[in-house]
Amino acid sequence: MHMSDTRDIEAPREVVWAAITDPEVLKQCVPGCTEMTGSPEEGFQATVVQKVGPVKATFKGQVTLSEMNEPESLTLSGEGKGGAAGFAKGGADVTLTDKGDGVTELHYEVEAKVGGKLAQLGSRIIDGFAKKMADQFFTNLQDAVEGPEDPDAAPEADGEAAEDGKKKGWFKRMVSG
Amino acid sequence: MPKDHGIGAAPKRREDVRFLTGTGQYTDDINVYGQTYCHFLRSDVAHGKITSIDTSEAEKMPGVVRIFTGKDFEGLGGLPCGWQVTDKHGAPMKEPGHPVLAQGKVRHVGDPIAAVVADSLEEARDAAEAIMVEIEDLPAVVDMKAALESGAAKVHDDLDDNLCYDWQFGSEQEAVDKAFAEAAHVSTLELVNNRLVANPMEPRVAVGEYNRANDESTLYTTSQNPHVIRLLMGAFVLNIPEHKLRVVAPDVGGGFGTKIFHYAEEAFVTWASRQINRPVKWTSTRSEAFMSDAHGRDHVTKIELALDKDNNFTGLRTDTYANMGAYLSTFSSSVPTWLHGTLMAGNYKTPAVQVNVKAVFTNTVPVDAYRGAGRPEATFQLERVVDKAARELGVDPIALRRQNFITEFPYATPVAVEYDTGDYVATMDKLEEMIDRAGFEARRKESESRGKLRGLGINCYIEACGIAPSNLVGQLGARAGLYDAATVRVNATGSISVMVGAHSHGQGHETAFPQVVAEMLGIDESMIDIVHGDSSKIPFGMGTYGSRSLAVCGSAMVRATEKIINKAKKIAAHLLEASEGDIELKDGQFTVAGTDKSVAWGDVTLAAYVPHNYPLEEIEPGLEETAFYDPANFTYPAGAYACEVEVDPETGKVTIERFAAADDFGNVVNPMIVEGQVHGGLAQGIGQAMLENCVYDESGQLLTASYMDYAMPRADDVPFYAVDHSCATPCTHNPLGVKGCGEAGAIGSPPSVVNAVIDALHSGGHKVEHIDMPVSPHRVWQAMQG
Numbered sequence: 030m031h032m033s034d035t036r037d038i039e040a041p042r043e044v045v046w047a048a049i050t051d052p053e054v055l056k057q058c059v060p061g062c063t064e065m066t067g068s069p070e071e072g073f074q075a076t077v078v079q080k081v082g083p084v085k086a087t088f089k090g091q092v093t094l095s096e097m098n099e100p101e102s103l104t105l106s107g108e109g110k111g112g113a114a115g116f117a118k119g120g121a122d123v124t125l126t127d128k129g130d131g132v133t134e135l136h137y138e139v140e141a142k143v144g145g146k147l148a149q150l151g152s153r154i155i156d157g158f159a160k161k162m163a164d165q166f167f168t169n170l171q172d173a174v175e176g177p178e179d180p181d182a183a184p185e186a187d188g189e190a191a192e193d194g195k196k197k198g199w200f201k202r203m204v205s206g
Numbered sequence: 207m208p209k210d211h212g213i214g215a216a217p218k219r220r221e222d223v224r225f226l227t228g229t230g231q232y233t234d235d236i237n238v239y240g241q242t243y244c245h246f247l248r249s250d251v252a253h254g255k256i257t258s259i260d261t262s263e264a265e266k267m268p269g270v271v272r273i274f275t276g277k278d279f280e281g282l283g284g285l286p287c288g289w290q291v292t293d294k295h296g297a298p299m300k301e302p303g304h305p306v307l308a309q310g311k312v313r314h315v316g317d318p319i320a321a322v323v324a325d326s327l328e329e330a331r332d333a334a335e336a337i338m339v340e341i342e343d344l345p346a347v348v349d350m351k352a353a354l355e356s357g358a359a360k361v362h363d364d365l366d367d368n369l370c371y372d373w374q375f376g377s378e379q380e381a382v383d384k385a386f387a388e389a390a391h392v393s394t395l396e397l398v399n400n401r402l403v404a405n406p407m408e409p410r411v412a413v414g415e416y417n418r419a420n421d422e423s424t425l426y427t428t429s430q431n432p433h434v435i436r437l438l439m440g441a442f443v444l445n446i447p448e449h450k451l452r453v454v455a456p457d458v459g460g461g462f463g464t465k466i467f468h469y470a471e472e473a474f475v476t477w478a479s480r481q482i483n484r485p486v487k488w489t490s491t492r493s494e495a496f497m498s499d500a501h502g503r504d505h506v507t508k509i510e511l512a513l514d515k516d517n518n519f520t521g522l523r524t525d526t527y528a529n530m531g532a533y534l535s536t537f538s539s540s541v542p543t544w545l546h547g548t549l550m551a552g553n554y555k556t557p558a559v560q561v562n563v564k565a566v567f568t569n570t571v572p573v574d575a576y577r578g579a580g581r582p583e584a585t586f587q588l589e590r591v592v593d594k595a596a597r598e599l600g601v602d603p604i605a606l607r608r609q610n611f612i613t614e615f616p617y618a619t620p621v622a623v624e625y626d627t628g629d630y631v632a633t634m635d636k637l638e639e640m641i642d643r644a645g646f647e648a649r650r651k652e653s654e655s656r657g658k659l660r661g662l663g664i665n666c667y668i669e670a671c672g673i674a675p676s677n678l679v680g681q682l683g684a685r686a687g688l689y690d691a692a693t694v695r696v697n698a699t700g701s702i703s704v705m706v707g708a709h710s711h712g713q714g715h716e717t718a719f720p721q722v723v724a725e726m727l728g729i730d731e732s733m734i735d736i737v738h739g740d741s742s743k744i745p746f747g748m749g750t751y752g753s754r755s756l757a758v759c760g761s762a763m764v765r766a767t768e769k770i771i772n773k774a775k776k777i778a779a780h781l782l783e784a785s786e787g788d789i790e791l792k793d794g795q796f797t798v799a800g801t802d803k804s805v806a807w808g809d810v811t812l813a814a815y816v817p818h819n820y821p822l823e824e825i826e827p828g829l830e831e832t833a834f835y836d837p838a839n840f841t842y843p844a845g846a847y848a849c850e851v852e853v854d855p856e857t858g859k860v861t862i863e864r865f866a867a868a869d870d871f872g873n874v875v876n877p878m879i880v881e882g883q884v885h886g887g888l889a890q891g892i893g894q895a896m897l898e899n900c901v902y903d904e905s906g907q908l909l910t911a912s913y914m915d916y917a918m919p920r921a922d923d924v925p926f927y928a929v930d931h932s933c934a935t936p937c938t939h940n941p942l943g944v945k946g947c948g949e950a951g952a953i954g955s956p957p958s959v960v961n962a963v964i965d966a967l968h969s970g971g972h973k974v975e976h977i978d979m980p981v982s983p984h985r986v987w988q989a990m991q992g
Contacts, residue, residue: 112335115250142905145250145315149493149911152903 030156032139032163039175040201042125042133046100048174048200049123055092057199058169060162069094077109081143081151081158086114101125115145121163135170139163173200212725213942216878221716230457233411234489236426241413241485242271244475245330247320247337248497249312252346252569252906253359256310256339259320264336269329272482273337274474275320276309282477285468285533286442288434289540290683291565294374299565302362304533306443306470306477312341313361313532314569315908316497318470323478323486346569346906350506350527353566361532361567370530370539370565375547377558377620385521385558389512393595398978399583401504401529401900403910404576405918408459409490410499414475418483422450425476429455430465430709431749434686436741438468438536444477448741451476455739458711462890463575464499465711466751467536471498496911501900502576504529505542509587511556511595519556519610524587526563531572538574539565544682545580545670545752551619552588553630553666553844554610559620569906575751577890577952581669589665589957594975597968603961604643604664608634616938623670625842630666632933633868637664637846640866640928646850649863650969659853660863661966664846667954671946672757672841672937689836690759691746694723694766696774696829698815700808702734704766707747708759709739712886713948714879715755721875722760722942726767728793729807745832753946756875757841757937764941765833773825777810780821841937841945845869849958853966858987860896860963866928867954872936872945880947884929887951893919894952895959895979917980 038045048054052073056065059077067073072093079088088109096104106120119141126134141159143151151158175198209215224230261273285304292298303309308319320337324330347353347361353368361368376382386392413426423446429435432453439453440446458465475486490498505526512521528542547561596603611630618624646662653660673679676687693705704723710716720734737743747759771791778796779786788799797804813820814829850864867884874880897917901909910916936943956979963981967974967990974989 113331144905144907146493146911148903148907148909149315149496150914152907152909153915 030141030159032141032160033137034163034167035134035136036167036171037128038133038135038171039131040133041131042100042127044174044201045125045133045135048170049103050094054170054173054200057173058166060165069097075107075109081147082154083150084114084146086111088117111147113146115143115147117141117143117147135167137163137167172198174198175201211731212721213873213875214877215721216876217717217721217731219714219717219879221710221714232408232457232459233413233426233428236413236456238413238415238485241487242323242325242482243327243330244478244486244488245322245327245334246318246471246488246494247322247334247339248494249308249315249317249319249341251312251341251343252315252348253344253361254312254341255344256308256312256319257342258338258340260338261320263338264322264333267329267333267336269325270333271323271325271484273320273322273333274307274478276305276307279306280309282306283443283445285470285473286438286536287534287539288438288536288685290685291371291373291539291543292683293371299371299539300365300369301534302365306473314571315906316494316571317532321474321478323482348568348570348902348904348906350529350566350568353568354564361569368567370534370567373543373563373565374560375543375621376550376560379560381558382521382523382560385512386510386523389520390515391513391595391599392510393591393598394508394510395587395591395594395976396508397587397590397976399503399505399507399586400894400898400979401573402502402576402894402898403496403900403916404462404464404499404502405495406460406462406464409492409495410465410469410471411489412472412475413485413487414477414479415485416479416483422452423476423480424452424454425472426454426456427472428458428465429453430458430461430711430751431747432709432739432741433707433747434749435468435472439473439476443473452742454741455709458709461711461750462577463502463579463751466749467500467574469498493911496916497571497908500535500538500572500574501531502573503583503894504573505583507587509591511591513595513599517599517601517606517609519554521558522550522556522588523560524550524562528563528565529570529573530565530567531570532567533572535572535574538572540684541575541580542583545575546584548621548623549581549584549668549670550588550621552585553607553612553668555612556610557620561621570902577887578669578949579752581949582891582953582956585665585667585953586957589667590960590976593665593961593964604634604638607666623840625668626839626938627935628842628844628870629933629935630844630846633844633846633870634666636868636930636933637848637866640868640930641848641850641864649850653852657855659855659966659970661851661853661962661964661969663849663851663958663960663962663965665954665957665961666844666846667950668842668844669753669949669953670840671753671843671949672837672940673752673754674840675838676836686748687836688748689834690748690754690762691832691834692759692763692766693745693830693832694763694770696770696811696814698812700729700733700811703737704734704763705737705744706759706763707744707749708755709747709750710736711750713750713755713883714876718756718876718879719760719763722763723767726764726771727807728791728795746834753843753948756942756944757940757946758835758837760942760944761837761940762833762835765835766831769831769833770829773829773831774810776821776825777813778805781805781809781813781819838939841872841940843869843871843945843947843950845950845954847954847958849955849962851959851962851966853963853986855970855990858983858985858990860981860983860986862892862925862959865925867930867951868933869929869931869947869950870933870935870945871931871947871950872934873943874931874934875942875944877931880931881929883947884951885927887949888927888955889919889924891952891955892924892959895956895981896923897980899980
């Protein structure tokens with residue numbers, strides 16, 4: 030299946046680029062990711078726990094970065110094997126365009142494919158699921174790199190919302206700190 | 207008044223006592239001391255090169271006994287194909303290897319790569335997850351036409367392309383060309399016969415047991431034909447001679463064709479149990495069944511019908527692409543050819559018929575016989591194009607059929623077979639009465655008053671059953687004889703065990719077969735039991751498929767019973783001190799003709815086993831006889847079906863309002879069982895027409911692999927049926943005059959459903975010529991939008 034989207038991120042291209050090639054950021058952004066190690070040069074090892082319809086599985090796999098043209102574009106590709114659950118693989122072509130005023134336009138084109146039990150049991154829901162995964166990834170990325178630099182400046186709130194406020198922008202704080 | 211016993215009576219099925227009380231003994235109920243459990247690691251990809259398999263971690267897992275891969279099967283045989291088709295150039299079909307476990311490549315999702323044998327099923331499954339398999343993806347071929355394009359990925363590297371054979375059959379080319387050149391009208395239709403998954407209620411199971419003490423192997427398996435499995439597996443795959451190999455198929459919960467074939471899992475458990483010296487059990491999950499049971503149908507066809515100015519059929523030409531899947535399953539090659547092409551004349555006296563079939567390998571599960579096997583595909587295209595011709599010519603579809611019916615028998619068709627008998631006019635007359643055709647217009651108006659469209663679809667069908675004359679099928683490429691066998695063992699006190707080669711898995715043999723023997727001997731049916739499904743207990747058997755059991759195996763049973771009667775008369779003549787020629791057998795009594803001197807059945811059988819007063823110098827003691835029966839011809843059940851539907855134009859939803867089936871099955875032994883067989887066949891045919899569809903995506907992933915996505919018919923999807931088998935023309939060449947009834951419903955019903963939907967749409971002004979099955983609301987609605 031094919032998905033694409035464009036969104037504006039309130040952070041300079043370099044920050045977005047740094048985030049997208051950082052295993053810790055990727056770990057935070059890939060929904061269900063429990064482990065992410067490695068480097069942009071050698072690729073990352075990832076473990077992702079996900080539930081697609083009736084199939085819940087731990088996917089282990091490799092994420093590689095290629096076509097790296099810092100800070101404008103790169104390709105993220107990955108393949109995860111979920112044992113009896115089957116496999117998922119795909120690639121995302123990401124382009125970053127500097128829109129000025131510290132805003133970066135992020136555009137992605139994703140190709141994804143599933144096989145085995147995931148395809149057999151999940152075909153009815155897999156398109157929606159994949160779109161949700163991609164949306165969530167880029168939303169997480171956006172949250173990681175934009176947001177208030179000072180967490181205390183976030184609107185006062187209790188509980189989860191406060192937690193969210195602190196989480197938001199954590200990468201931006203880290204790189205600018 | 208209906209008979210209350212013997213042939214023609216309708217006793218309730220005796221086997222249902224155990225089936226309905228949960229005391230059936232199925233293969234999964236068999237557990238052998240010390241047994242291990244097997245789990246197959248199957249391919250997730252449709253096509254790929256296996257670059258490495260590392261089982262070292264998995265082997266260390268708890269409970270693992272041994273892990274097998276394709277390497278372990280090097281030097282052993284592959285799964286054989288039982289029918290060699292010769293293509294139109296005289297060359298044999300392409301017959302690629304079919305390994306038990308994948309060797310080097312995987313060719314469909316579900317192809318077994320490795321098998322873990324462990325102390326428990328859970329341990330086997332866990333260990334399978336620890337096997338590291340590296341597969342280099344290769345492009346998959348799924349669409350048949352694309353698979354034949356030059357440059358398409360090859361399913362089998364050792365073949366030139368993905369074409370298994372290009373077959374042509376029927377009338378001389380010149381005669382066919384002439385019919386079309388001179389035609390006043392030609393109707394053409396392109397259609398798909400949708401791919402189906404058989405889905406028997408009981409998934410496949412296999413238990414292999416090796417006895418080192420006598421070097422014997424036993425395979426318990428969910429099979430329709432245990433002797434065929436013994437022959438194929440023993441001789442072609444594992445090299446075990448028959449006397450060291452026993453195959454048992456106990457109660458089997460539905461077959462529908464998909465349990466005819468010899469499967470890798472059967473060979474695996476038998477062989478693995480010899481390697482580890484422990485029994486090995488495999489039970490298919492429903493998911494595995496979807497990707498490892500042979501699928502059915504999957505034809506893409508163009509059919510053309512030529513008519514003269516008087517609307518007589520003058521020529522018929524069909525071009526079909528038939529999907530074989532990734533490997534040739536046991537009878538796959540015969541289905542689109544000899545089981546399909548030979549029925550293309552249908553019930554009509556079309557003088558020139560030509561059938562073209564290209565069989566294609568794709569990266570999908572193997573496709574083989576499924577209830578009807580080839581004949582539903584022939585019937586569907588023929589009866590759809592005849593309906594289209596009637597509409598194009600503005601003539602009544604029933605009148606057009608009647609005008610072209612074969613009315614004189616025997617009739618030699620242009621496609622090799624000779625129909626021995628039939629009366630297509632009688633079944634059509636009966637059908638019109640059953641469906642109340644005269645009242646249809648009023649029913650249509652009533653539907654229209656509620657905003658619904660009503661349609662009536664009619665079609666005929668003919669099938670070739672009772673397969674088959676061995677000398678004929680041998681010439682056509684069958685690698686086996688298709689006779690059957692029965693042993694009638696009369697016990698000392700007169701009770702009887704009949705060992706039959708046909709297997710019963712829903713057909714009711716255990717009830718119907720004793721009715722025949724009881725009728726012949728004039729004794730009570732309760733004195734007779736049927737034994738089937740165990741190669742160590744029965745003489746031989748080619749099994750149950752192609753509506754053959756009663757016509758072929760039943761005939762063997764009749765022959766063996768005749769031998770029993772002959773010998774019993776000799777014994778009776780001795781006891782009565784009369785001439786053998788004067789002895790008559792009636793109601794279980796042997797009587798000297800014209801006298802009141804008689805001796806009972808039980809006295810004669812006792813004399814045979816306690817031969818104190820016995821003609822020992824003339825005949826041997828004992829009373830047991832075996833007969834093999836090889837039929838002289840196929841049988842040709844035929845009939846006419848009608849379906850009345852209502853279509854909701856707002857949603858495209860189709861509901862079946864009425865369904866009638868008028869069948870000619872020849873003589874009928876148990877009308878209740880026959881009716882049940884027709885009901886089941888109709889449900890499967892309606893399932894194909896309305897609901898079922900097996901779908902692969904372009905990368906070869908199976909998308910319909912559970913009941914969430916593969917729709918099986920349920921009780922509320924099918925109507926109350928009107929069925930009739932009173933228009934009987936008995937088969938002329940078997941001793942019972944029977945033709946077979948198991949597949950008719952599945953063969954005859956799909957075209958009537960689609961014809962009815964098209965008729966309904968036309969009544970609403972929608973000029974729709976065809977909708978491919980299943981006629982789902984989505985497809986019907988789309989067709990209505992033009």
